[in-house]
Amino acid sequence: MxxxxxxxxxxxxxxxxxxxxxxxxxxxxxxxxxxxxxxxxxxxxxxxxxxxxxxxxxxxxxxxxxxxxxxxxxxxxxxxxxxxxxxxxxxxxxxxxxxxxxxxxxxxxxxxxxxxxxxxxxxxxxxxxxxxxxxxxxxxxxxxxxxxxxxxxxxxxxxxxxxxxxxxxxxxxxxxxxxxxxxxxxxxxxxxxxTQGKSIIRMGWKQVTSGTQGGKMLSTMTMETDNEAPTETDTASISPDHLMFKREVRGAQVDSxxxxxxxxxxxxxxxxxxGALSRAELDCHAYFKDWLPSVAECCPSSAL
The missing domain is CATH 3.40.1210.10 (Survival protein SurE-like phosphatase/nucleotidase)
Structure with a gap:
């Protein structure tokens, strides 16, 4: 400035x-x-x-x-x-x-x-x-x-x-x-x-009708989980080639x-x-440091 x-x-x-x-x-x-x-x-x-x-x-x-x-x-x-x-x-x-x-x-x-x-x-x-x-x-x-x-x-x-x-x-x-x-x-x-933890909302998918008005997810990723659930599908009203799915909350993983x-x-x-990137855990890096040199030996390209 x-x-x-x-x-x-x-x-x-x-x-x-x-x-x-x-x-x-x-x-x-x-x-x-x-x-x-x-x-x-x-x-x-x-x-x-x-x-x-x-x-x-x-x-x-x-x-x-x-x-x-x-x-x-x-x-x-x-x-x-x-x-x-x-x-x-x-x-x-x-x-x-x-x-x-x-x-x-x-x-x-x-x-x-x-x-x-x-x-x-x-x-x-x-x-x-x-x-x-x-x-x-x-x-x-x-x-x-x-x-x-x-x-x-x-x-x-x-x-x-x-x-x-x-x-x-x-x-x-x-x-x-x-x-x-x-x-x-x-x-x-x-x-x-x-520090950044590992908390996350566990999401799933539910089949819904095209007219379903389910509850809106709170923006952006709040841990609130009491959204209105979408109604179940009337499968007779949907073409088997045109299916509708909506995300739903199925729980949460919370850091201790x-x-x-x-x-x-x-x-x-x-x-x-x-930072710009999330780096892998240090023990993962140590694992792959030992693992990578053995890749060619255990899995030769001709075997794939």
Whole structure:
């Protein structure tokens, strides 16, 4: 950032430009009068698209009125939005920090891989721009819309501190941050540095009719599992050549170790440094180090 100028923050998300999490985050950032705020977010919900990008077809960008910010709704994915937003094709200035969120639903453990919210931040990381993805652990009948404002306020110190390090040229370039805000954000226990765990919702498939209106999965990958189940199939009404299937929740794998999901459930705001790739466990590498030299001996190509 230029000396004496306000830092610029680019905000994106995967819930769409009209999502309350994004709007409240932008409102909180603008109200500080400390940042120039750019918004480049999907024009509709793009939850669980991971790091998908639009490759062949062009994307459209439409100007949107958001007080205090320069904002565009884009027909692409979160990664597309970040890429376009930092390209200088849309905004004249490249942001000093990209913030993706605030997502409606947690993104811990293996769900980080699915998350479009994390994908928006990771795209900035790929381009050497500091980034933070933020998710709020929304739980039906416990959470309310005002919690997004509380979550944004709770994350302001993290955003401020990152920008201070960026200005001092002391911010590490080898990671970006995934921040998770607990359901009871008003009484959170403070910040906790964590590692990515292995929590995941176990999903299955159920055959449904074309007219079934099943419950919508909470975006992006929240651990909430009380969605309305789809109705069973009337197989007589469906052609055997045209079948319909819908995902359904069949349980959850939850970490018991000292990882992001555990501390989030304990009421902490978790801060997890992430890299571009998830490396295999060390013992796997050791196994294959011994295994690979024997491949040609035990399985000669002529035997296949």
């Amino acid at each position: 230029e000396d004496g100028s306000k830092p610029t923050i680019l905000v994106t998300n995967d819930d769409g430009i009209d999502a309350p999490g994004l709007r409240d985050l932008v409102r909180v950032l603008v109200s500080t009068n400390r940042y120039n705020v750019q918004v480049c977010a999907p024009d509709s919900e793009k939850s669980a698209v991971s790091h998908g990008i639009t490759w062949i077809h062009p994307v459209s960008a439409k100007r949107v009125d958001i007080d205090g910010a320069t904002a565009f709704a884009v027909s692409g994915t979160p990664a597309d939005c970040t890429s376009l937003g930092i390209s200088k094709a849309l905004f004249p200035k490249i942001a000093d920090l990209v913030v993706s969120g605030i997502n409606k639903g947690s993104n811990c453990g293996y769900h980080i891989v699915y998350s479009g919210t994390v994908g928006g931040a990771r795209e900035a990381f790929f381009n050497d721009i500091p980034a933070i993805s933020i998710s709020y652990d929304w739980v039906e009948r416990k959470s309310n819309i005002h919690d997004f404002t509380l979550a944004a306020e709770a994350c302001k110190p993290i955003i401020n501190a990152v920008l201070l390090e960026v200005n001092n040229q002391s911010y590490p370039q080898k990671c970006f941050l995934n921040v998770e805000v607990p359901t009871n954000v008003a009484n959170h226990k403070g910040y906790k540095l964590t 170790d000292d990882t992001d999901h555990r501390y989030l459930q304990e009421g902490y705001i978790t801060v997890t440094p992430l």
